[in-house]
Amino acid sequence: MEPPRTPPNPPNLPAVPDPPPESRRSPAPPAPLPPRYEPPPQQPPRYPPPQHRPPSPWARxxxxxxxxxxxxxxxxxxxxxxxxxxxxxxxxxxxxxxxxxxxxxxxxxxxxxxxxxxxxxxxxxxxxxxxxxxxxxxxxxxxxxxxxxxxxxxxxxxxxxxxxxxxxxxxxxxxxxxxxxxxxxxxQDQIAAQAGQVAKSGQGERNPNRVLPALLEALAEKQQVVFCGLLRSPATEQVAAATGAPDCAGAFAALSARVTAPSGYADAVVPAPVQRGERSWTADGCRLSWPGGEDAGPQLGRLQIGETSPMRSYVVTGYQPC
Structure with missing residues (x-):
């Protein structure tokens, strides 16, 4: 049995001196940490005090x-x-x-x-x-x-x-x-024009040369008041009988319906009336012609024109168809 082995002798090291007595004291405690930062508690916002404003003009x-x-x-x-x-x-x-x-x-x-x-x-x-x-x-x-x-x-x-x-x-x-x-x-313009037509029809025309053209214009423009206002008895009954109508309104409707070109019918070439007496003229409405060469409407007939008093206007006092 082998004898126990002993460790070899340690090498010769320099001796370490013992620490001084002051170093043997317990270490000082660590310095306390600064306190943790916490935000201040939230407070309601502070508004400036309300200012007195004068009322607006609309509010007044x-x-x-x-x-x-x-x-x-x-x-x-x-x-x-x-x-x-x-x-x-x-x-x-x-x-x-x-x-x-x-x-x-x-x-x-x-x-x-x-x-x-x-x-x-x-x-x-x-x-x-x-x-x-x-x-x-x-x-x-x-x-x-x-x-x-x-x-x-x-x-x-x-x-x-x-x-x-x-x-x-x-x-x-x-x-x-x-x-x-x-x-x-x-x-209102139409009423005024109609009133003027009534006044004009009651007075007649100022010149015998205007009687036949006025009748043609009335037929072309559908002015029954003017047409019938220029006729006096017995011309009114004669025109109605010639057209087979009971009255002047029916005669006007029959004649105006035969107008084929209203815009040119009033432009007919009208022969001048012939004077038959001191206050009587005859206008031949059976020889009407138009610039275009074609008839724009019916031949109106032969008219006897007389003078009225005291207005000294001219109307149709007699009628004979063509």
Missing amino acids: LRLRSRRGAVGLGLAAAALLLLPFLDDPGRWWAPVGLGLGTLVLLHLLRLDRLLRGWAPHLAGLVLVVALVQATRENPWAWAFAASIAVVVAGLLRLPRWQVLAAGGVLLVVSVVGYSFRAAEVAQR
Whole structure:
């Protein structure tokens, strides 16, 4: 059995001196860490104190009572309808009716019973009278309403929806009013022309040379009043008998239906009337010719022209067919 092996002797190393007594103390504790940063608690934002602002002009115009709003609406409607009267010279009629209603309510002591609504009732009567006086063009009512809506929209700004609706209504009413005004003007011109024809037919022609051309123009332009107004008895009955009609209106319808070229029928070459007496002439309407060479309508017949008194005008007093 082998003896235990002993480790070899360590090499000779330099001796390490013992540490000094001060180094044997326990190490100092570490320095404390700075506290963790935390944001301050959130606080509500601070706004500057409200400043006093003067009211806008639109805010001052806003009415705060129902009575004032109704009165303003009636006044605006009356002012807007007044320029569109069918007869501007009779503006005093609706205005006098409104003022008369107001005076009557005060005389009858009904203003106390109405509790301050008497002026509004008189204004309503005025507006109704103006509506009646503008019935020829009802688009005037829409125009007045559109102006009222536009004004209301301006008072309610910045709420522009009412203003936009009023603008659209204003455009539509202006277009409609223009077309209707043109129709009314055309109808009035026709009435005036018809009145002139009636006056002209009652007076006759100022020259005997104009009687036959005037009859041709009346047939070409479908002016029955002028045609029949230039005929006197017995010429009226003779023309009706020649055309097989019961009266002058039927004779005119039969003759005007035979006009093939209305634009050129009145341009016929007419022979001059021949004087047969002191106040009598004869016009031959059986020899009519037209510049184009073709007949534009019927040969009218032979006319006897006489002078009327005291107007000293000339009409047809006798007729003979061709």
